[in-house]
Amino acid sequence: SEAEAARAEAEAILLRARKDAERLLGAASAQAQEATSHAEQLRSSTTAETDQARQQTAELNRTAEQRLAEAETRLRESRLEAEKVLAEAKEAAAKQLAAAESQNEQRTRTAKSEIARLVGEATKSADTLKEEAEQALADARAEAERLVAEATEKAGTAAAEDAAAQLAKAARSAEEVLTKASEDARSTTKAASEEAERIRREAEAEADR
Incomplete structure (x- = not known):
């Protein structure tokens, strides 16, 4: 039926948005962990320095690890929030369709318009969470580079310089991964928005008949 088709379209859009958000957040988390590993290497490479230099380096590394830990916490929170938003949108759409199926054709058209709105909101929420994840990783990477x-x-x-070079290389790799993930996120978000708009137009056209 039209209601079932609309529900399937909404679920497909929400699934794509959720997978894209999870992929982006996963890449950001992996790069944050890599930056932490390089910070550890830097700390261990400075054991032959003076006590004062070792203390300064240890303090800087502790600060870097703290910043990265905070970034990873924000990433985890963003992932949970993304899943919650998408789950709520899907549940609301399903409930709206279930109610509409027991009513007349006009109620069904109204439900399809509501689905389009819910999908649009879920897409915007997922996009916002992706942007927050990107910013969290960028902040963590910048802080780690500054501390190193x-x-x-x-x-x-020489050991510290080599560790710094390795971290810079890791940062460039993180930027490449993040850029690719961001492009994928924009592509999926655009497709979801276009699909939601198509559903909305169809619902409006049916309502005008």
Whole structure:
């Protein structure tokens, strides 16, 4: 029936948005963990320095690890929030359709318009959460790079410089992954918005008949 087809379309759009959000958040989390690993390598490479330099480096590394831990926490919270938003939208759409199926044709058309609205809201929410995840990773990467630069300047050892170079390479890799994930997110969000708009137009056209 038209109601079942509309429900299937809404579920497909929500599923694509959720998978895209999970992929982006997963990539961000992996890069944050890699940055933490390089920070650990930097700390272990400065054991031959003076006590003062070691203390300064340890403090910088603790700060870097704290910033990265905070970023990972925000990423986890964003993932949970994305899943919650999508689940609520799907549940609301299903309830609306169930109620409409027991009513007349006009109620069904109204339900389809409501589905389009819910899908649009879910898409916007997922897009916002993706942007928050991107910003969280960018902040963590920038903070790690700054702290490593400070540690390298204070320590002045070849080992620290090598660790800094490795972290810079990891940051570039993270940026490439994030750029690709962002492009995928924009593509999926655009497709979801277009699909929601198509459903809305169909519902309006049927209502005018």
